[in-house]
Amino acid sequence: MLAMERIGALLGVFAFLMATIYGFWTNSTELGIEWVGVIGLILGGLLGFMITWYLGMTRRKLEVDPSDDPLGEIDEIQGDYGFFSPHSWWPLFLAAAAAVCFLGLAVGWWVFIIGAFFAVPALIGWTFEYWKGEHAL
Incomplete structure (x- = not known):
């Protein structure tokens, strides 16, 4: 889960950096800043940081996440898939x-x-x- 947190943070930083660059780039035109793209990139960055925050809070509540163990097996992560009727029409x-x-x-x-x-x-x-x-x- 730690790797997924880092990916979310990287997504957030990248989107904020691109929003800044996009804002300066579109401001150099005669029409001014193109706000839809800037706000969309800012919201994308906020989404990345929200994912990071959620995964961080979840990781703190769990004792040990099997995906963070380099020697962990795949079957340690799997959960209950539920009950499925083999005969149901x-x-x-x-x-x-x-x-x-x-x-x-x-x-x-x-x-x-x-x-x-x-x-x-x-x-x-x-x-x-x-x-x-x-x-x-």
């Missing part, structure tokens, strides 16, 4: 309904309503599939 139905909904945004609202009509039961079915039946928990 509900994600397929929900994806098809979502595709119809997105098609409805391009074609017309009546197609979106049809997609939503199919999406609600698919979402409810996927949410409650482990409450009863063969695979109940």
Whole structure:
């Protein structure tokens, strides 16, 4: 995480340096400073420093980060990936309904309503599939 902090700080310093250079460069023209680019670069620099600050605060809360250990193994970083149903058909139905909904945004609202009509039961079915039946928990 320390390397990522340094990258965020480097991004922030670079963006502030480029904002300064860009401001002087555009000020030399007859139109004056081009403020959109300068402000965009300043915001990019602030984003880099915000990333650095967040990663620094997170690193202080953790005991030892495996990515900072030169002898660390990759499997020390991995976390829990969650639970995935190997037999569930509900994600397929929900994806098809979502595709119809997105098609409805391009074609017309009546197609979106049809997609939503199919999406609600698919979402409810996927949410409650482990409450009863063969695979109940």
